[in-house]
Amino acid sequence: MTPECSRVMDRLGEALPPDLAAHVANCQECQVVTGGFEFISGPSPAPTAPASASSDDEDDEDTLPGQFDARRFALETLAKQPKARPWWHGLVLLVGVHAATVGVGLMLLSRDFWVGNAAHSSIVVGVAILILALLGAGTYIALSPHRRVVPWVAVLATSGALGLTVVLTGSGQQGRAFLAGLVGCMGTELAVTVVPLAVTLVLLSRSAFHPVRALAAGLSAGAASLLVLHLHCPDGTASHLLWGHVVPWLGLGGIAVLLRSRMPTSSHAP
Amino acid sequence: MKPASAPVRTGDDSGRASVAPESDEVLMARFCEGQALAFDALFQRHSRQVRGYLTRLTGSASTAEDLVQLTFMSLVRSRGRFLAGSRFKPWLYAIATNAARDFQRRGRRPEELTPEGELPTGVADEGPGPRDVGLERAVRQALDALPEGQRIPILLHRFEGMGFAEIADTLGLTESAVKVRAHRGYTRLRELLATLRTETLE
Known part of the structure; x- marks a missing residue:
C-alpha cells in the first residue's frame, strides 16, 4: 500500500481532492477498495432493537431499551462504591501478594539458612533480580488497561530466556536423588503458587480475556515460587533446574491460560 | 458521509440538560466521580449505535440486546480502567467487541442457531423505509x-x-x-x- 493508497483509505466515502482522484484513476487496488466501500454504502442502517416489555420504565419514550436495567445496575454500583477505584489498585494488591508469598515461602522453607543456592552470590542475586523483573513486568502486562497487547513471541521469548538463564547459572552441585529432588521442588512450586495464582485469576476475570495477558499473569504468579526455589534449593544441576524448576514454572503459565479461558468474565473492559 | 454521533436526548430534566453538551470523556470522568446522570447521557448517546454494531457482528438482534447490557455493565464495573486522556468511543467499542468475542468463544445459545446448528445468515431489521x-x-x-x-x-x-x-x-x-x-x-x-x-x- 503506497502513501497515496493510505490517503485514499482515510478519505473513503468523501469527495477526493484532484490529486487523489487522479491516483485512484490509475491505481487498480484503490479502484477495487473504493468499489468495495461503495458496494456497501446504501444498505444496512443500524437495526432497531426489538420491542421489549420488561419494565415499566421502558414505556417512557425518553428511555431506551435496556436503559432501566443498566441504570439500576449503575446506581447499585455507585451506592456501593461512589468513586471509581483506579486499575492500579489491583496491580498493587497482586504485587503485594507475590511479595508476601515469597517472604512466607522462604520463611517456611528456611529453617537453618535463607539461601541454599550454592552458586556465586552475585549470580544468585543477579538471577533473582531478573526473576523479580519478570514478575513485575508480567503482573503489569496482565492487569494494565492499555489496549496494545504485548505479542506472544515477546512473552515466550522473555520467559524462555529467563528459564535458560536459571538452568545455565546453576551451581552444578548435586543435592538429593534426581527423582526425589524433582518431586520435592515441583510440589513446592505448585504449593507456593496456589495463592498468587488464585488471586491473579480473580483479578484477571475483572477484565476481558486475552490469552497473552493470562500467560503473562500465570508466569508472573509462578515466578514467585520460582524465586523461592532459586534462593532456597541447594540442588544446582542443570537437569534438576530444568525439570524441577523451569518446566513446572512454564507449565503454570499454560495452566493460567487454561483456567482463565474457562472462568466467567465479570467485565469485558480491556 | 459517515454517521455522526447521535445527539444526547436530554428531555425536560434540568439535571440531564446540564450534562448534555459535555464530551464523552468529560461525562465518563463525571461518572467515575459518582454521577449517575453522566451514565444516563452516555447510555443514551451510544447504546443504539453499539446495538447496531453488535447486531452486525453477531448476526442476531436478541443477542446484541444482551450484549449491549453486558457492555454497559462492564463499563460500570470497570470505570476505573478508563484512562484519563484516552478516547471514550474506542474504549466502549473495545468492550462491546470483547463481549461479542467472549459470547462466540463460549458458544451460542441454542435458540440463536438454525435447526442445522448453524449461524443465522440474516437479521430481521425493523427499520423504516423501503430497502433492497x-x-x-x-x-x-x-x-x-x-x-x-x-x-x-x-x-x-x-x-x-x-x-x-x-x-x-x-x-x-x-x-x-x-x-x-x-x-x-x-x-x-x-x-x-x-x-x-x-x-x-x-
Missing part, C-alpha cells in the same frame, strides 16, 4: 464470509463511522495494521459481492 433486501442479504453474506480480523475494522469504519486511528485504538493495533486489514477486507468484499451478484443474475 436482496442487496442487504448479499452484503451480510459477504461480510459474514470475511475473517474477523477484516470484518471488524470494516464494520467499525463503514457502519460506525470511526476513523482508522479510532479503530486501531479499539482493537489494540497500529493504524497501519488496521488500514491493511480494511484494505484487504474491502477488496475481498468487492470480489464476494461481484460473485454473489453474478450468481443471483444466473
